[in-house]
Amino acid sequence: MQKDKQTAISEIGEFGLIERLNPKKENKQASTIKGVGDDAAVLEFGNKYILVTTDMLAEGTHFNLVYTPLQHLGYKSMIVNLSDIYAMNGRPTQVTVSLAISAKFSVEHLEELYKGIHLACEKHGVDLVGGDTTSSLTGLTISITCLGEVEKNKITYRNGANPTDLVCVSGNLGGAYVGLQVLEREHKLFSENENFSPKLDGYEYILKRQLKPEARKDTIELLDNLSIVPTSMMDISDGLSSEMFHICTQSKTGADIYQEKVPIDMETAETARELNIDPLTCALNGGEDYELLFTIPIRDHEKIMDQQGITIIGHITELKNGLNLVTQDERKIALQAQGWDPLKGS
Amino acid sequence: MQKDKQTAISEIGEFGLIERLNPKKENKQASTIKGVGDDAAVLEFGNKYILVTTDMLAEGTHFNLVYTPLQHLGYKSMIVNLSDIYAMNGRPTQVTVSLAISAKFSVEHLEELYKGIHLACEKHGVDLVGGDTTSSLTGLTISITCLGEVEKNKITYRNGANPTDLVCVSGNLGGAYVGLQVLEREHKLFSENENFSPKLDGYEYILKRQLKPEARKDTIELLDNLSIVPTSMMDISDGLSSEMFHICTQSKTGADIYQEKVPIDMETAETARELNIDPLTCALNGGEDYELLFTIPIRDHEKIMDQQGITIIGHITELKNGLNLVTQDERKIALQAQGWDPLKGS
Numbered sequence A, B: 001m002q003k004d005k006q007t008a009i010s011e012i013g014e015f016g017l018i019e020r021l022n023p024k025k026e027n028k029q030a031s032t033i034k035g036v037g038d039d040a041a042v043l044e045f046g047n048k049y050i051l052v053t054t055d056m057l058a059e060g061t062h063f064n065l066v067y068t069p070l071q072h073l074g075y076k077s078m079i080v081n082l083s084d085i086y087a088m089n090g091r092p093t094q095v096t097v098s099l100a101i102s103a104k105f106s107v108e109h110l111e112e113l114y115k116g117i118h119l120a121c122e123k124h125g126v127d128l129v130g131g132d133t134t135s136s137l138t139g140l141t142i143s144i145t146c147l148g149e150v151e152k153n154k155i156t157y158r159n160g161a162n163p164t165d166l167v168c169v170s171g172n173l174g175g176a177y178v179g180l181q182v183l184e185r186e187h188k189l190f191s192e193n194e195n196f197s198p199k200l201d202g203y204e205y206i207l208k209r210q211l212k213p214e215a216r217k218d219t220i221e222l223l224d225n226l227s228i229v230p231t232s233m234m235d236i237s238d239g240l241s242s243e244m245f246h247i248c249t250q251s252k253t254g255a256d257i258y259q260e261k262v263p264i265d266m267e268t269a270e271t272a273r274e275l276n277i278d279p280l281t282c283a284l285n286g287g288e289d290y291e292l293l294f295t296i297p298i299r300d301h302e303k304i305m306d307q308q309g310i311t312i313i314g315h316i317t318e319l320k321n322g323l324n325l326v327t328q329d330e331r332k333i334a335l336q337a338q339g340w341d342p343l344k345g346s
Helices: A009-021 A070-086 A107-124 A175-192 A204-211 A217-225 A240-251 A266-274 A279-285 A298-305 B009-021 B070-086 B107-124 B175-192 B204-211 B217-225 B240-251 B266-274 B279-285 B298-305
Strands: A032-034 A041-045 A048-058 A091-101 A127-135 A141-150 A166-170 A232-236 A254-258 A291-296 A310-317 A323-326 A332-334 B032-034 B041-044 B049-058 B091-101 B127-135 B141-150 B166-170 B232-236 B254-258 B291-296 B310-317 B323-326 B332-334
Touching: A009 B107, A009 B127, A032 B127, A041 B091, A041 B127, A048 A070, A048 B091, A048 B141, A070 A091, A070 A107, A070 A141, A070 A217, A070 A232, A091 A107, A091 B041, A091 B049, A091 B141, A107 A127, A107 B009, A127 B009, A127 B032, A127 B041, A141 B049, A141 B091, A141 B141, A166 A298, A175 A204, A175 A266, A175 A279, A204 A266, A217 A291, A232 A240, A240 A254, A240 A279, A240 A291, A240 A323, A266 A279, A291 A298, A298 A310, B049 B070, B070 B091, B070 B107, B070 B141, B070 B217, B070 B232, B091 B107, B107 B127, B166 B298, B175 B204, B175 B266, B175 B279, B204 B266, B217 B291, B232 B240, B240 B254, B240 B279, B240 B291, B240 B323, B266 B279, B291 B298, B298 B310
Parallel strands: A048 B127, A091 A127, A127 B049, A254 A323, B091 B127, B254 B323
Antiparallel strands: A032 A041, A041 A048, A048 A141, A091 A141, A166 A291, A166 A310, A232 A291, A254 A310, A323 A332, B032 B041, B041 B049, B049 B141, B091 B141, B166 B291, B166 B310, B232 B291, B254 B310, B323 B332
């Protein structure tokens, strides 16, 4: 490896790195509609668009096997990918699963992991069509690639939001982050005293949000039933602020998000306060909720307003307005993308 | 992780593991034509078949950064995948690249790695359309997924060989394995004495075979120009014996392979002898040559017989004949699959 003029990856960050490693190039294949830069790549084979997305999860960075059951880990590894396909308004169809495994894993361990993978396949109607399993000197790395399909007139990118569009979010936010804080607190106490027994009662919902999240197939089906095609969409893996920032940047717009509208579950809020964290901060900057953030034309307001599990949290504005959080006393605070960065570790 | 009745992965081997983790299930998607079990999965979107293959390379198992330049590593990581698409008689179209990287890697290191990746993309006309980069606690793991396409009437599986078919191979065999032995010998001497300077002169060809192999796009183009559709095909990643075993098993045939026909380059043979290894063993059981092994109907004999870089090494027989190596004195020795198993380490 070369020794001169080295730049630490943390200096340029995840997006800086993506730009350095993927210089703008003309695509060589006519079938490549969109490459790097959205939730999934978009390819044209036949009448529909084919979507491709991939995610890698590394032990110690994305999960800790001390408190992550292998079956849940398999399930979550799938969800992370399926969620990216839904975020294009698509339907996942096939996955490949690759593992690098250290000597500490037995066949039974892998069967547990695959139970979760197969369960997610069943639930989302996806076929497992390939993969690769190899030995690693340390730890477990899981790499999953998911294919999906979407009608050409329904594909939803990050860059289509327009001023006056409503900003909507599925479910609620911050739970996965607060769940992780509880797991880490209990793990720390256990490390300090082996006789300590972790107290996880009363945290069931947020622990499930962290350990066994779901991808919002139901939201995509709902939008389809309501005949709504979002103007932009992303899944919330790095936190609401970060994802809103992406939508606004790519759509060349601003947005106002209303503090009081940001959906936070009661267990999330109570536990956050118990841990001395601001629940709103968890909702804005906590990652891994895998909810869908999308914008719809204001003409669809009536269709969406009474739908259970969908919250209108703000609206898209002109670019010059910037991206703001509007507080309950109507002050505007600039929102900053402070998402969870896996390149800095968890 | 559960503690009871643990089975070591080495007890059941790579193929046993694949079977345990992928119980036979009905495919849920009409677009899934073929899942696990060939060089690539086959999907039907539109008029052509879409191919998907994925490979994972882990530091310490598949490569040693002490003697592997990062650019070559990037190139080779691509070739491993492209080769699987060619082995289906297909044309690679898009790739996704995921990396887990430890803190020892700088932006410049990754740029070197990506130089090799982009070079392979250029050379094979492939678009890099996505990926994921994450931090790892130790070492480098590279996971690449490649998509390709093939006309429905040209797709070539492993299971279509018929008795009397000719067995052909592109290029020559064993070079990559012997190249690795030279690298490991020089590395060992260097580890024992830091003043030792590795002697790599005269080994250029076999080192290139190991460090910067090529995928046989040219062979697929040649077959197309000759209007030959192979009855079965695989790429040789685990050694000729192992791949012939797969073709015979899946096609329910036997085969006779003629010892004197197995193509071995002169530098490979000479270096093998210098290292006290049998050159034929290297050709039969050495991995990572990424040549194509294929069978064609005997009626295509005249078309292929004088083609440079293609060698007819034997013929397919009835199943009861078994898989044999026919020696120069016409003895038949049963061939055994002793391919390189990445689950046992390199």
